[in-house]
Amino acid sequence: MGLTIAEKIFKDHLIDEPFGDVSVLKLDRVFCHEITTPIAILDLMDRGKDRVFDPDKIKAVIDHVTPAKDSKTAMQGKILREWAKRHGIKDFFDIGHNGVCHAIFPEKGFVHPGFTIIMGDSHTCTHGAFGAFAAGVGTTDLEVGILKGVCTFKKPDTYKLEITGTKPAGVYAKDIILKIIQELTVNGATNMVIEFAGEVVDKMSMEERMTLSNMAVEAGATCGICAPDMTTVEYLWEFIKDDYAGKKEALESFSRYKSDRDARYVKEKTIDVSRMEPLTTFGHKPDNVKPVSQMAGTKVDQVYIGSCTNGRIEDLRVAAKVLKGNKINENVRAIVSPATPKIFSQALAQGLINIFMDAGFCVTNPTCGACLGMSNGVLAEGEVAAATTNRNFNGRMGKGGMVHLMSPATAAATAIKGEIANSEMFTL
Amino acid sequence: MKNFIGNVLFLDRSDINTDEIIPAKYLTENDKTALKPHLLEDLKLPGFDSAKDLDDKQIIITKANFGCGSSREHAPWALEVNGIHVVIAKSFARIFRQNMFNCGMLAIALSDADIEMIDSEFAHTSTNVSIDVENGIIHLSSEEKEYNIEFSISDFDKALIKIGGWVEYADLHY
Structure with missing residues (x-):
């Protein structure tokens, strides 16, 4: 039996299956921002466990309220800033260098196909656009991620969405994801990974794929995944060029994280965009x-x-x-x-x-x-x-x-x- | 283990999101107790008044997809600081449900039929619930009637409840 992208990533990162109920995965990235991370930091300090599993795998940014608007938001920034410094987290983006987490982290080349990523932010599913398994979590999951580099997930049942046809003028990736959410409803993909496939996705830029994957959570999905291809390689090339002989070799390596032909999906749906209108x-x-x-x-x-x-x-x-x-x-x-x-x-x-x-x-x-x-x-x-x-x-x-x-x-x-x-x- | 007993607040709506449970403007608090007066302050539900209706309620019974939207764990924390350790619903959004168990709190999903039955039998009365986690039984009682409903949570979820949450569990095992 073949595997989906998410199943392959789970298989590569699995460290435990307590009671056979859930998968405990090793994490490649823990992303942090100043709204949900400070309480995790303070709790770790309270417990006498102010440590990080790997400062190079943790990336942090102040993005939700910046510049700080009042004393409370200034304090949230201060807690994150001092923590990053204390633990040698080099990739910390403060004012002057900071941006919206789900835009800046991919832009810096931190997201690769096959990665496992968590963040205390529901739109972490965005990073699935690169063929990664990326999921939003709460502060407790984040805290354990920071300390131990692990997180638990249920097995990744995958909902395959085949997007076909030709986008009419005036219709963009945003319109397509709104249509998908309309059809699936706000809990149509709860506890599932959505895999976006089909000719429309194949032709999309990484930016458009990120728009699609970003709103997978609005249909309840854990992550919205797109298979890695040459577009993914091109986007990441400046960050990976020393790791591969050429783009072809990079593509070959990334292709490991494509779903097998005989992969099993719990649901499948085809959406033709040819007759779509812009939506709101x-x-x-x-x-x-x-x-x-x-x-x-x-x-x-x-x-x-x-x-x-x-x-x-x-x-x-x-x-x-x-x-x-x-x-x-x-x-x-x-x-x-x-x-x-x-x-x-x-x-x-x-x-x-x-x-x-x-x-x-x-x-x-x-x-x-x-x-x-x-x-x-x-x-x-x-x-x-x-x-x-x-x-x-x-x-x-x-x-x-x-x-x-x-x-x-x-x-x-x-x-x-x-x-x-x-x-x-x-x-x- | 937290205590899972108390009076019921019925919220007769699906898709109650975490922005409604605790609005984003309170996410600047680093002290969970500061969330207390703001629980469900933006809930869109005719006739609901968070200032009055939360009084002496420890259990929420609601409809489908409770806790959708933002990943903010401030939502379960806002419940917790108000003494609410249990939400019973037709279904939950993934992150909210995980956050509840990670905090050692209970998010129990029942079938649509069970929730509708509870609704018709108990919704407009003052109802008390006690939960037997070990045996998977919800005991409902009002002045006029009593009822037991079975539920199931996974062994892993049960382990989180017993040990107090995911930090404690992970600390022991990883």
């Missing part, structure tokens, strides 16, 4: 999805482009293409947060930042802030946001606020119109 959400669940055309005319107060879902350079390019030569509506305020300093620099060099500013956007430093209503663009009661983020939960961007999730193109078009709008009218 309504209500307070990410599976409440409608075509943008049906939501057109919905007034918004704030547009936000950024986050671990859609704050990467391609996202900014697409939004800037829509915005170029246009001004945002006078009743809208718009914010763009490039997800990392590198993306910010690229956007500057490519003239995208000017386009955003000329259109009337506020350009912020890289941070998660607004997406979860912690800083940098919190909504007032009764306000409506159009956002390229991942959750429209009640109160998510601020108590009493409403969030409509959408692609960067749709968000840019919405900023110009002041109401939910299809991007096609600005790019044709």
